[in-house]
Amino acid sequence: MADFEQSIDSPTLAEGVVQVAEGVYRVTTPVPFRALRTVNCYLLRGPDGWDVVDTGLKTPEALAVWNAAFDQLGIAPGDIHQIILTHHHPDHLGLAGHFQQLAQEAGRRVVPVRISPREFEIIGIIWGSDRKTRNQLMEAFFARCGLPDPAGTNFSPREIEGMRRMMLPTPAITGDLRPGETAQIGARWFEMIHTPGHSDGHLIFYDPTDGLLLAGDHVLPHITPNISFWPGVEPDPLGRYLNSLGGLKTLDANQALPGHGGVITEWTPRLGVLETHHDERLDVMQHAVGRGATVFDVSQNVFSHRRLDRHQIRMAVTETLAHLDHLTGRGRLRRHDDDAWWYEQVG
Numbered sequence: 001m002a003d004f005e006q007s008i009d010s011p012t013l014a015e016g017v018v019q020v021a022e023g024v025y026r027v028t029t030p031v032p033f034r035a036l037r038t039v040n041c042y043l044l045r046g047p048d049g050w051d052v053v054d055t056g057l058k059t060p061e062a063l064a065v066w067n068a069a070f071d072q073l074g075i076a077p078g079d080i081h082q083i084i085l086t087h088h089h090p091d092h093l094g095l096a097g098h099f100q101q102l103a104q105e106a107g108r109r110v111v112p113v114r115i116s117p118r119e120f121e122i123i124g125i126i127w128g129s130d131r132k133t134r135n136q137l138m139e140a141f142f143a144r145c146g147l148p149d150p151a152g153t154n155f156s157p158r159e160i161e162g163m164r165r166m167m168l169p170t171p172a173i174t175g176d177l178r179p180g181e182t183a184q185i186g187a188r189w190f191e192m193i194h195t196p197g198h199s200d201g202h203l204i205f206y207d208p209t210d211g212l213l214l215a216g217d218h219v220l221p222h223i224t225p226n227i228s229f230w231p232g233v234e235p236d237p238l239g240r241y242l243n244s245l246g247g248l249k250t251l252d253a254n255q256a257l258p259g260h261g262g263v264i265t266e267w268t269p270r271l272g273v274l275e276t277h278h279d280e281r282l283d284v285m286q287h288a289v290g291r292g293a294t295v296f297d298v299s300q301n302v303f304s305h306r307r308l309d310r311h312q313i314r315m316a317v318t319e320t321l322a323h324l325d326h327l328t329g330r331g332r333l334r335r336h337d338d339d340a341w342w343y344e345q346v347g
Contacts (some may be wrong), residue, residue: 016065017205020263021255023187026075029056029065031091035312039091040259042214043069044186049081051185053205054259055095057166062095084177084185085115086216087199088123090167092259096139111310113171114183117200118192120175125232127170131160141231146294146318146340147272153314178201190214195248197241198225200234204248211254219242219270221261224277228318229325236325242278245271250309256315278323285323286332292344 016028025043042053050073056062069075080103083096090201096113103111107114115123126134135151142150177183179194181207192204195218205214217225227238228335234240249268288301299305299320304314324343327333336342 010249012042015068017069020257021210023048024257025064025069025211026257027056027069029062031057031062031170032059034092034232034309035315036091038260040257040261041075041092042257043075043190046081046184046186049211050075051082051084051315052080052099053084054216055083055099055187057091057094058098058168060168063098063334066095076106077102078108080111081106082111083113083171084183085113085119085173085224086204086214086259087202087217088115088119088126089199089217090163092216093123094167096109096173097167097169100171101169110172113173115175116177116191116192116201116203117175117177118172119199119203119303120201122200122232123173137231138335142314142317142340144319145299146296146342148296152316153310179203180260183275185214188212189217193248195241195244196234196315197227197237197244200237206251206253208252211252213251213253213256213264213267214254215258217259219248219256219267220258221262221270221276223260223327224274224313227278227317227322229322230318235296236326236329238322239329242275245275263266282323282332285320286327286345289324289333289343292342294340294342295324296340298324298343337343 018026020026023178028035028038029041031039032264040054041056044051044053048234052142062120071253080099083099085093085096100111100113124263139150140155148151177192177327179192182189183192185205190207193204195202195204198217202218204218227241229237249271252269256267258264284302287297288298295317299317302320303316305316308316322334328335332346333343334346
C-alpha cells in the first residue's frame, strides 16, 4: 500500500488535512479539552459526493480547519452525501447538525447523519432529560461511588450549556448502522463491527479489500481509550471491551485510522498492548482496594486527583468503577451495597 502519510507536507493540502489512503483524507480538528487536544475526522470521496466520518466540535478553530479542507479539496456544502458517526460522544457528533444545515441551505436534500441503534438510543437518554433530572441522577451515582461532595462533581449549567453550543444545530439522526451489515462509505464497502467498551454501541468499519479500518475511539495508537461505567451503561463495559479486542485480532488490518493520534500500522501488536495495559491496571486496582475501599478511595489511590479538574475526576472515578466492576464479576473482589459501594478483596 502506498505511504499516503507522506502527503502531510504537501503544499496542496491545508494544515490539518492528510491523505491517508486512496480517496480518504484525515481532517484533524482542535477540541477544547485538557486531556485531548484534537480529534480525527475523515473525508471519503465517493460516486455521489463526499462522506464525512465523525465531525469534531463546533468551535471557530475547528470550523477554520474544515473550511480550509473543503476549499483545498474543492468540496461545496451540497457535495456532502452522508455523515457517519462511530459513536455519540460530542467530539465526534458536534458538527453533524452544522454540516446538515449547510447542505440544506445549498439546496440538497437532508443529508443523513447515521449511527448505530444503541448510540441513537443513548443520545436520546443523555440529551432528552432536563438538566435538573440529569444532575440528580449523577449526584446519586457519585454518592454511591463514595465521593465526599458528589454535587461538587456534577455537570455545571455552564458546562452543559457550553457543550450544547458546540453541538448546535441539533442534527436529524437515524440509528440505522447495524453491526454485521455492510455500508458504502465513499467508494468503499465497509463491514460494520460492534466494538463496545468506550461506548455501548461503538462501531468500527473494516474494508477487507486493502485492510483499511476506521477505528473511532476503540483502538488508539498512543493512549488507552477511556472505559468507564456510567449510569445506564450496559453491564461490565471493560469485560465487553476486552472481549471485542480478542475478536478483532482476526482482522487483516494494514491501516487503522483512529479518532485520535496517527495511523496504526501494527494492528495486532497494538491490541496486545491494550490487553496487557488493562491486565496490569486490574492488578493495580485490586491492590488499591487494600482491606476495603470505596470507588472514590481507589480512584484517589490510582489517580492523582489534585492534578485533575472536575471533568477529569469524573472520568477517573467512572474508569475506576469499570475496573472494580470487572474484578467483581471475575470473583476477585466482593461488593457491598451500602450507602456507598464498598469493595473488599476475596480470599
